[in-house]
Amino acid sequence: MSGADVFTMEPEKVHEAVEVLFGVEAEADRMTDGLRTETESVATALANAQCAIGDALMTASDFWCVQRALGFTSLVGNLGEYLAVCAEQAVEIDDFNAHDFATLADLDRYPGRAAENASARPDW
Amino acid sequence: MSEMHWKDLKQTDFGMLKSLADQWDAYINDMVAQAEILTADVVKKHLSAENYESETADDVRHQADLLADSIQDDLHEYAMVKIRATLEDTHVELVECQAQLMDLIEVVTGEYRFEGSSQEPYVVVSNGHYERIAELDVSAALMERAGVKESDLVTDFGANESRGRLIEAAEAVAGELTEVLKAIMTRAHHADDEAAAILRSIVDTPAEQPPPLGATYDDLIDDYETANAERNVAFLQELASGESEATATGVNDWWDSLSDEEQAALIDSNPELIGGLDGIPADVRSPVNYDLLTTEVEENGARIEEIQAQLDQMLADGSSSSQAEEYRDLQMELGELQERQANATSLQEALDAGSGSGEDLFLLDFDTAADGQAAVSVGNPDDADHTAVYVPGTTSDLEGVSGLISDAAILQADAATWAPDDKTAVVMWLDYDAPDNAMPIKQEGPLYPEAYTTEQALDSRSGLNSFLEGMEASHDGESHTTLMGHSYGTVATGATAAEYQIAADQIIDFASPGLLVDTADELSVGGDNVWSTRADGDVINLAVTTGAMGADPTATEFGGNTFDADAIGDGGSAIHGGYLSANGNDPNTARETMALIITGQTAGLR
Numbered sequence: 001m002s003g004a005d006v007f008t009m010e011p012e013k014v015h016e017a018v019e020v021l022f023g024v025e026a027e028a029d030r031m032t033d034g035l036r037t038e039t040e041s042v043a044t045a046l047a048n049a050q051c052a053i054g055d056a057l058m059t060a061s062d063f064w065c066v067q068r069a070l071g072f073t074s075l076v077g078n079l080g081e082y083l084a085v086c087a088e089q090a091v092e093i094d095d096f097n098a099h100d101f102a103t104l105a106d107l108d109r110y111p112g113r114a115a116e117n118a119s120a121r122p123d124w
Numbered sequence: 125m126s127e128m129h130w131k132d133l134k135q136t137d138f139g140m141l142k143s144l145a146d147q148w149d150a151y152i153n154d155m156v157a158q159a160e161i162l163t164a165d166v167v168k169k170h171l172s173a174e175n176y177e178s179e180t181a182d183d184v185r186h187q188a189d190l191l192a193d194s195i196q197d198d199l200h201e202y203a204m205v206k207i208r209a210t211l212e213d214t215h216v217e218l219v220e221c222q223a224q225l226m227d228l229i230e231v232v233t234g235e236y237r238f239e240g241s242s243q244e245p246y247v248v249v250s251n252g253h254y255e256r257i258a259e260l261d262v263s264a265a266l267m268e269r270a271g272v273k274e275s276d277l278v279t280d281f282g283a284n285e286s287r288g289r290l291i292e293a294a295e296a297v298a299g300e301l302t303e304v305l306k307a308i309m310t311r312a313h314h315a316d317d318e319a320a321a322i323l324r325s326i327v328d329t330p331a332e333q334p335p336p337l338g339a340t341y342d343d344l345i346d347d348y349e350t351a352n353a354e355r356n357v358a359f360l361q362e363l364a365s366g367e368s369e370a371t372a373t374g375v376n377d378w379w380d381s382l383s384d385e386e387q388a389a390l391i392d393s394n395p396e397l398i399g400g401l402d403g404i405p406a407d408v409r410s411p412v413n414y415d416l417l418t419t420e421v422e423e424n425g426a427r428i429e430e431i432q433a434q435l436d437q438m439l440a441d442g443s444s445s446s447q448a449e450e451y452r453d454l455q456m457e458l459g460e461l462q463e464r465q466a467n468a469t470s471l472q473e474a475l476d477a478g479s480g481s482g483e484d485l486f487l488l489d490f491d492t493a494a495d496g497q498a499a500v501s502v503g504n505p506d507d508a509d510h511t512a513v514y515v516p517g518t519t520s521d522l523e524g525v526s527g528l529i530s531d532a533a534i535l536q537a538d539a540a541t542w543a544p545d546d547k548t549a550v551v552m553w554l555d556y557d558a559p560d561n562a563m564p565i566k567q568e569g570p571l572y573p574e575a576y577t578t579e580q581a582l583d584s585r586s587g588l589n590s591f592l593e594g595m596e597a598s599h600d601g602e603s604h605t606t607l608m609g610h611s612y613g614t615v616a617t618g619a620t621a622a623e624y625q626i627a628a629d630q631i632i633d634f635a636s637p638g639l640l641v642d643t644a645d646e647l648s649v650g651g652d653n654v655w656s657t658r659a660d661g662d663v664i665n666l667a668v669t670t671g672a673m674g675a676d677p678t679a680t681e682f683g684g685n686t687f688d689a690d691a692i693g694d695g696g697s698a699i700h701g702g703y704l705s706a707n708g709n710d711p712n713t714a715r716e717t718m719a720l721i722i723t724g725q726t727a728g729l730r
Contacts, residue, residue, distance in 0.1 A: 050242060060326045
């Protein structure tokens with residue numbers, strides 16, 4: 001672990017990490033959306049065939065796609081935004097929320113991101 | 125509860141379940157790749173300590189690792205084990221039910237029809253069939269069933285009386301068909317309900333996800349890590365209990381998804397669950413099992429001494445009579461412990477003696493109860509070019525484990541001799557209750573020899589199949605595996621390969637009484653990959669002639685490959701046990717051939 005008084009940073013490398021994180025977030029969301037659509041289609045067909053697995057599959061798919069996968073990508077996005085502020089401020093960041101990202105990060109580098117997410121954030 | 129009607133079972137394309145399972149599979153792989161980007165590109169590359177060093181940087185790297193770990197844990201526990209596996213298993217079940225239903229429909233078409241609700245389906249005689257019966261235009265089968273002869277139809281009285289009997293017979297057939305239909309629908313409903321229950325269970329106890337970075341992160345992260353460790357233990361317990369839907373491949377995927385620290389924590393907290401779990405790598409299982417064995421020997425020894433002293437004291441002070449029940453219980457506990465201790469020390473001594481060839485021994489599983497069971501590999505099966513799993517036969521137990529490991533070492537050394545550039549591992553798999561005897565034993569009366577029954581071979585199937593699957597899953601890259609057996613061990617191998625699509629490329633049987641099948645093609649490796657031999661004069665020939673264990677695997681009609689074996693030893697029993705022995709100054713033909721087969725050099729043998 002780094003000592004309390006150590007702080008070195010290559011801001012450009014941190015920005016690159018942020019881009020990777022936002023890329024993972026977007027790609028995972030895209031894949032999950034596609035899977036959810038396919039699963040719903042099958043679940044509906046099975047429910048129409050009076051199969052108990054139909055509704056249960058819908059439940060499981062919702063759990064996975066909304067709670068777990070979306071939870072994961074939200075955290076990846078949060079990490080990216082946190083890092084984006086770190087890269088811009090170049091100091092240790094203790095407190096952090098979405099407002100910090102929208103006001104402190106280099107939004108030119110992540111076009112549209114603050115506006116995209118702001119309305120969904122309770123801490124905005 | 126499943127309300128699937130027989131019409132639904134007939135009309136639904138359950139291929140969509142398989143197709144969706146494949147999509148989940150692809151999704152899981154793609155998501156794992158995204159998780160790996162977090163560790164490879166973010167943590168190790170862009171955010172390496174060289175580029176970013178501070179307490180915040182440590183938190184960020186830690187968080188990225190946690191996110192990668194947690195999504196992979198989730199993918200295995202939820203997406204793979206609960207959702208994908210359920211889709212695939214349900215597809216198999218419902219497709220089979222559908223095929224049975226279609227067969228039934230083909231049988232009844234024109235003569236009977238299906239009626240009733242989804243829960244109470246039944247079959248009735250069709251109007252057309254009643255009309256044909258009235259016209260006495262019926263099948264020979266129904267005539268025979270009704271006991272009606274052509275001569276009965278000559279007179280009006282006979283014809284009328286026959287119509288009544290034919291209707292009765294047709295309605296009896298409808299009743300029987302109803303039972304078949306109900307059985308099919310019950311199976312389908314059961315598969316449907318079971319799948320629904322598993323899928324619904326996914327929301328029961330959702331695991332925590334890591335907290336977001338921010339002001340409360342430091343407070344929350346410890347709670348998350350504690351909860352995550354508990355989740356891993358709970359999942360391990362579920363896997364080891366056999367209640368999980370996970371296969372050995374799923375176990376291996378899950379294990380690989382854990383960080384080194386998580387794996388170490390599980391080994392530390394639950395070694396007894398790790399040691400015997402198929403899918404865990406050999407170099408993890410072996411030291412865990414050896415430590416468990418050592419502990420068992422020490423604890424058993426201490427407890428034996430303690431009980432012995434207690435019994436001596438009770439005998440001396442006369443309480444063995446006044447507290448007879450306690451005395452008897454202690455004697456029984458002592459007897460069981462002594463049996464376990466004999467097995468444990470026998471196994472420990474055999475392992476400590478080594479393979480004799482310099483190859484490391486790997487203790488992949490063991491159980492010292494009763495006759496004792498163990499799986500010991502000569503060489504590491506996970507990085508071997510070729511692996512053979514050798515199943516010994518009647519009278520095999522832990523008391524004689526040293527000799528069994530020596531047999532595996534002989535097979536391994538032969539393979540090394542005939543394929544010196546390749547690595548070969550041979551596993552002695554005695555993780556089943558081998559028969560104790562092949563000859564009738566007279567005590568108070570004649571005992572039926574265990575080796576004459578198929579029960580123990582059938583009982584071995586699930587465990588042997590899981591072991592093979594686990595070995596394939598934990599192997600580094602492609603594996604080349606031979607399942608082989610001697611004597612009753614071949615019955616176990618045949619039973620397993622007939623029941624499951626085993627994770628092995630070929631089967632060798634030597635001194636076999638039969639493989640519980642009539643042809644080699646009934647074994648899941650395919651007839652071209654079955655190799656059999658039996659020496660002249662082997663006492664097992666007596667069992668072969670009974671056909672009790674299936675067809676003679678060395679017979680041409682069986683359809684497999686055969687190879688020669690020298691008769692080594694004096695008398696039928698000695699020859700039966702002599703296949704791996706030295707053949708005087710001559711080469712041992714069977715051993716040479718088996719080494720070539722195990723190492724994939726079969727081109728010149730067919």
